Amino acid sequence: MKMINLFEEGSFNEIAFKTLLVHDSENFKILNFNFKAGQDLPVHSHDIDGEVSIVVLEGTGVFLAADDKTLPARPGDVLVCPIKTPHGVRATTDMRVLVTIAPPI
Structure with missing residues (x-):
């Protein structure tokens, strides 16, 4: 078992996200961006x-798709x-998202 607090561990950077x-296993990968x-x-x-x-934890933005399409992205929104x-x-x-990829890449 493992526990991470994303609000304590995850930081922001002015230059790049x-x-x-x-988490990384043979079954899935979890990333916090x-x-x-503006990033x-x-x-x-x-x-x-x-x-x-892609789960929006904090902040607002848009999910991006092909052909310049977008969907609003607010706290609690999940794109699958x-x-x-x-x-x-x-x-x-400023925005925090949690990304799960299965199987992991």
Whole structure:
């Protein structure tokens, strides 16, 4: 068993978003991304089978998709999609998200 407090462990950086590896196993990977306002994880995809979930813990922004489409991203919102589907995140305010990838990459 392992416990991490993301609000204590995860930090922010003015230059680039910060990543904290929360968990990594053969079954899934959990990452915490902390974005300062205006930072983003550009739209991307992975050519493998699997799924990704992105949970907004704090702050606001948008989930990014193909063809410049966006969806609002507020605390409590969860985006789930195949990892082959183009996805990304842009922060409007300082923003913390929790990303789960299964199986891990």
